[in-house]
Amino acid sequence: MRIGSSSDIYSLLVPRAKTKDNNDGPSEPANSLVGGSGSGLGRTSIxxxxxxxxxxxxxxxxxxxxxxxxxxxxxxxxxxxxxxxxxxxxxxxxxxxxxxxxxxxxxxxxxxxxxxxxxxxxxxxxxxxxxxxxxxxxx
The missing domain is CATH 1.10.238.10 (EF-hand)
Structure with missing residues (x-):
């Protein structure tokens, strides 16, 4: 199964950061948790x-x-x-x-x-x- 940003499971795998304007929902991958562009899920800093x-x-x-x-x-x-x-x-x-x-x-x-x-x-x-x-x- 290919997992990309358009798949439902992607949101379960990639931690999300909240924006300043919208504290209710995710907006973009949290770069502090995902290495580089977010493509290396195994390279998390946690x-x-x-x-x-x-x-x-x-x-x-x-x-x-x-x-x-x-x-x-x-x-x-x-x-x-x-x-x-x-x-x-x-x-x-x-x-x-x-x-x-x-x-x-x-x-x-x-x-x-x-x-x-x-x-x-x-x-x-x-x-x-x-x-x-x-x-x-x-x-």
Whole structure:
């Protein structure tokens, strides 16, 4: 998969700096965190563990917001499965067993629902990330 500034995942990988005019949103890559022109994601000036933790936190927040389709602050099992099984623009259709397996890994205590903190904890156990690589393929 090619990751460029026009892809959705790019915003998860490259730290963003806030502008003086707009404190609510990101504007440009933070040059203090990304070496050179931003093309060398492995050349960050922060520690590898910190970069991986920051990436996982952003991934979890993004995923939780996406999966909490009714906006009640909790991701229910069926809510997660329904969202994960939606038709995607690229034609990819996940296998229901894979989606349920991922849910079981996220919902460690088996309650059938996830708070944002539960979701973040589950994501960090599902995705083992090191700076510059993923230990599991992205789908």
């Amino acid at each position: 520690g590898n563990d910190e970069a991986a933790a920051a990436f996982l936190a952003r991934l979890a927040k993004s995923g939780f917001e996406r999966d909490d389709t009714n906006g009640d602050g909790i991701v229910e099992r069926q809510e997660y499965i329904d969202r994960a099984m939606e038709n995607r623009p690229d034609g990819y259709q996940p296998d229901l067993a894979d989606v349920q397996n991922t849910w079981n890994q996220l919902d460690k205590d088996g309650t059938g629902s996830l708070t944002e903190q539960d979701y973040a904890s589950g994501i960090s156990s599902v995705f083992q990330v090191a700076s510059g690589s993923f230990s599991k393929p992205l789908r």
